Amino acid sequence: xxxxxxxxxxxxxxxxxxxxxxxxxxxxxxxxxxxxxxxxxxxxxxxxxxxxxxxxxxxxxxxxxxxxxxxxxxxxxxxxxxxxxxxxxxxxxxxxxxxxxxxxxxxxxxxxxxxxxxxxxxxxxxxxxxxxxxxxxxxxxxxxxxxxxxxxxxxxxxxxxxxxxxxxxxxxxxxxxxxxxxxxxxxxxxxxxxxxxxxxxxxxxxxxxxxxxxxxxxxxxxxxxxxxxxxxxxxxxxxxxxxxxx
Ligand code: BTN
Numbered sequence: 001x002x003x004x005x006x007x008x009x010x011x012x013x014x015x016x017x018x019x020x021x022x023x024x025x026x027x028x029x030x031x032x033x034x035x036x037x038x039x040x041x042x043x044x045x046x047x048x049x050x051x052x053x054x055x056x057x058x059x060x061x062x063x064x065x066x067x068x069x070x071x072x073x074x075x076x077x078x079x080x081x082x083x084x085x086x087x088x089x090x091x092x093x094x095x096x097x098x099x100x101x102x103x104x105x106x107x108x109x110x111x112x113x114x115x116x117x118x119x120x121x122x123x124x125x126x127x128x129x130x131x132x133x134x135x136x137x138x139x140x141x142x143x144x145x146x147x148x149x150x151x152x153x154x155x156x157x158x159x160x161x162x163x164x165x166x167x168x169x170x171x172x173x174x175x176x177x178x179x180x181x182x183x184x185x186x187x188x189x190x191x192x193x194x195x196x197x198x199x200x201x202x203x204x205x206x207x208x209x210x211x212x213x214x215x216x217x218x219x220x221x222x223x224x225x226x227x228x229x230x231x232x233x234x235x236x237x238x239x240x241x242x243x244x245x246x
Contacts (some may be wrong), residue, residue, distance in 0.1 A: 001029035095197035
């Protein structure tokens with residue numbers, strides 16, 4: 001990955017540009033990366049703050065030979081790849097919070113946004129969006145997210161070399177996604193669960209319609225979260241915001 005690189009000072013969103021390039025035939029592993037995004041976006045169309053020079057704002061165009069139902073598993077592949085990359089560069093191992101956040105000291109430092117272009121039975125491209133708060137100081141986070149967001153620099157007390165981290169991310173993303181396509185999901189699932197702060201804990205999951213409280217007991221091979229409810233039944237959660245319950 002990263003043999004083709006599009007690097008710009010400022011973009012609306014690396015995700016939007018990567019979608020356009022994918023439609024124009026960009027190669028597997030093409031990287032779109034910038035210093036600042038003016039319209040960075042997160043899951044559920046939320047805004048993603050992407051200040052100039054502070055973080056890593058990147059999208060990778062991937063062309064794995066998989067079916068559309070497998071695309072969500074790449075969020076889990078990316079989470080594992082990112083924990084390895086961040087650990088290699090900083091010595092700190094972030095915890096994975098289902099479905100797509102990495103936390104340090106319980107606060108979010110990284111978000112993953114997986115989107116795809118597909119025919120009914122085949123994926124044409126996965127656009128893997130990665131946002132990492134790297135060199136932010138505490139005051140760089142607006143009031144709204146100050147209590148839930150952190151950066152690698154805040155937790156380590158020193159600046160991080162962003163280029164070294166991007167190189168590691170490309171290496172592990174390529175290695176783990178190839179492993180997943182060749183060998184299936186089992187190994188990724190094991191690594192994901194091992195590094196997760198969700199599994200084994202009592203959590204509250206808020207979906208668009210309802211709230212469920214229970215113990216997170218695992219993920220399925222599709223990346224669906226399994227919640228053991230107090231009545232002993234298992235509820236499968238496809239998409240939700242989750243919080244730890246005390
Ligand atoms: C989330 O936590 O909701 C996902 C955040 C994903 C942010 C990244 S930054 C690079 C790429 N471009 C975007 O507009 N979003 C993703």
